[in-house]
Structures are given as structure tokens and as C-alpha cells.
Amino acid sequence: MTTSASPDAIPEPPKGPSHVAIIMDGNGRWAQQRNRPRLFGHQAGARRVREIVEACPDIGVKYLTIFAFSTENWKRTQIEVAGLMTLFKRYITKEMQAFVKERVRVRFIGDRMRLDPKLQALMDETEKLTAENDRVHLTIALNYGSRDEVARATKRLAREVSAGKIEPETVDETTLARFLDTHVLPDPDLVIRTSGEARISNFLLWQSAYAEYEFVDTLWPDFTRDHLAEVVGRYGLRERRFGAVPA
Ligand code: FPP
Numbered sequence: 632m633t634t635s636a637s638p639d640a641i642p643e644p645p646k647g648p649s650h651v652a653i654i655m656d657g658n659g660r661w662a663q664q665r666n667r668p669r670l671f672g673h674q675a676g677a678r679r680v681r682e683i684v685e686a687c688p689d690i691g692v693k694y695l696t697i698f699a700f701s702t703e704n705w706k707r708t709q710i711e712v713a714g715l716m717t718l719f720k721r722y723i724t725k726e727m728q729a730f731v732k733e734r735v736r737v738r739f740i741g742d743r744m745r746l747d748p749k750l751q752a753l754m755d756e757t758e759k760l761t762a763e764n765d766r767v768h769l770t771i772a773l774n775y776g777s778r779d780e781v782a783r784a785t786k787r788l789a790r791e792v793s794a795g796k797i798e799p800e801t802v803d804e805t806t807l808a809r810f811l812d813t814h815v816l817p818d819p820d821l822v823i824r825t826s827g828e829a830r831i832s833n834f835l836l837w838q839s840a841y842a843e844y845e846f847v848d849t850l851w852p853d854f855t856r857d858h859l860a861e862v863v864g865r866y867g868l869r870e871r872r873f874g875a876v877p878a
Contacts, residue, residue, distance in 0.1 A: 648820035648866050650694035651859075652842070653683070654834055657826030657850030670714040675852035677722050684735060686856035687767045690863050694768045694816060698834050702742070702776030716747060719773065723753045727760060734766035740812035741775030742783065770816060777836035784810035813838055821866045823859075825851045843869055 655676055662672030680697065687695050700715060707715075730737050739754045746754075754773070787810045791797045797806065808814060818838045824830070827848040831839075845862045847854070 646867060647691045647863050649692065650696070650817050650819045651692050651863065652696040652819040652822045652835055652839065654698045654822070654824040654832060655851040656824055656828055658852060660826065661850040661852045669711055672852060673715055673718055677718055679852055679854060681726065682856055683854070683859055684767060684769055685733065686859055690860050692863065694770070696770040696772065696819060696835070698772045698775065700773050700775070701833060702774060702779045703833065716750060720750050720753060723757055727757050730757065730761050734764040735761060736764040736768045737761045738768070738770045739773050740770055741773045742779060743774065745774055768816070772834070776833045778833055780812050781837060811837065818842065821845065821863070823847060823862055825849050825854050
């Protein structure tokens with residue numbers, strides 16, 4: 632005789648992703664479609680961030696990680712890089728109090744050392760000011776690249792080994808993860824890339840080993856809370872196996 636669930640049993644609602652990571656792509660094309668400079672698109676993209684952060688608690692997303700500037704983005708024109716750096720400074724200065732008020736905890740990942748000291752100071756201040764918040768955890772990847780992150784983590788780990796604090800034989804995945812920029816965060820459940828490109832571009836390679844991916848055609852400045860809710864809803868219908876077979 633086969634056993635089946637009682638007909639009265641209430642089915643569990645689909646479980647949404649707790650940690651969503653987004654590659655915010657398409658600002659340049661959005662500006663181009665309007666015959667405007669690329670920075671115009673980045674400014675529109677920055678305005679969109681607020682709406683998406685605010686949508687997170689309503690749709691059950693606790694952690695949001697966004698890719699703002701990659702270790703490869705330095706190869707863009709000097710005008711675009713300088714414009715983006717100014718935009719980050721203005722954005723953080725303008726949004727800092729809103730993050731405090733909305734109880735958003737802000738963290739930054741990536742190599743800060745190459746960034747303007749004024750920007751670094753703003754990043755430090757925002758992290759300190761929001762350290763007690765717990766409504767949404769927003770992580771902004773700034774001068775971030777996964778390979779660079781793993782290389783920096785390995786360097787720190789090697790220092791601990793050579794100082795005799797860690798036995799090489801004990802090094803495993805958990806040990807290395809402790810040295811990553813993301814060491815306090817859970818792994819992302821869902822990684823979204825906007826603008827129709829289907830690439831990962833050196834974003835959270837280690838952390839997204841078991842993440843689901845969604846590539847959506849919408850350009851980032853047009854990506855609304857409704858788009859986010861739709862993608863998150865689709866995630867709930869997927870079956871995640873983490874390498875196992877279905878029960
Ligand atoms: C990719 O679009 C986007 C970036 C390299 C920058 C992302 C920055 C923002 C969304 C704005 C600021 C963010 C914060 C947190 C203030 P692209 O320029 O590669 O677009 P394209 O592929 O259409 O050229």
C-alpha cells in the first residue's frame with residue numbers, strides 16, 4: 632500500500648530565496664536608446680537601487696547583493712570610471728540616512744584599497760552607522776571580482792599558515808570561506824542578471840555554486856519591484872537538489 636498525504640493537508644507555500652544577488656547590467660544601452668551619455672544610464676540605474684532594496688522585505692528577501700563596479704570595470708574610459716566613482720560618493724552620501732531610517736544594514740565587498748580614500752571613508756561610515764540594522768542586508772560589490780577575492784583570501788590564509796596558526800592539513804572549504812569578503816553572509820540562492828546577457832562576469836563564483844540563475848531581458852534602469860517579485864516567484868517553483876536526487 633502506498634502512503635499519500637492527507638487530502639486535508641495544506642500544501643506548503645513555495646519557499647522564496649533568502650539571498651538574491653543581482654548583476655545590474657544594461658545602463659549603457661538604456662542611455663544609448665535615449666541618445667544620452669552612458670553616465671545618464673548609470674544615474675538612472677542608481678535611482679532604481681532604492682526601489683529594489685525597499686521591495687525586499689515585502690517579498691521575503693533578507694539579503695540583497697548588488698554588483699556596482701567590477702575589478703574589470705577600470706578598463707572603461709577614464710570619463711566613465713571617474714563619473715561612476717563620483718556617482719558612488721554622491722549615492723552613499725545621499726542614501727546613508729535613508730538606510731539608517733529604513734533599518735537597512737549595508738556592507739561592501741571587494742578590494743577597497745584602490746578606491747578614492749574619500750569613498751572608502753564613506754563606505755566605512757555607512758557600515759558603522761547601519762551595523763545594528765537587520766531588516767534587509769544590502770551588500771554592495773565595489774571593485775569586486777571573484778578571482779581577486781579568492782586570491783586575496785588565499786594570501787591571508789597563507790599568512791596564517793606560515794605564522795603557524797593554521798595547519799595546512801586542516802584547510803577545507805569552510806576554512807577558505809572564512810577568508811572571503813562574504814564570510815558573514817549566507818550563499819546566494821538566486822543570481823539575477825538583467826539586460827539579456829547570459830554571463831556571470833566574475834561575480835560570486837564561489838558563493839553561487841548551488842544558486843539558481845535568472846537572465847532577464849529588462850535593462851537595469853527599467854527593472855522594477857514587479858520584475859523582482861516575478862523572478863522571485865519563479866524561483867519558488869524550482870526544485871533545488873544541491874547535487875542530491877529527488878526524495
Ligand atoms: C553595467 O551596465 C553597470 C555597471 C558597470 C555599473 C552599475 C552601477 C549602477 C547600477 C549604478 C550605481 C549603483 C549604486 C549602488 C549606486 P553597463 O554599463 O555595462 O551597460 P551596457 O552593457 O548596456 O553598456
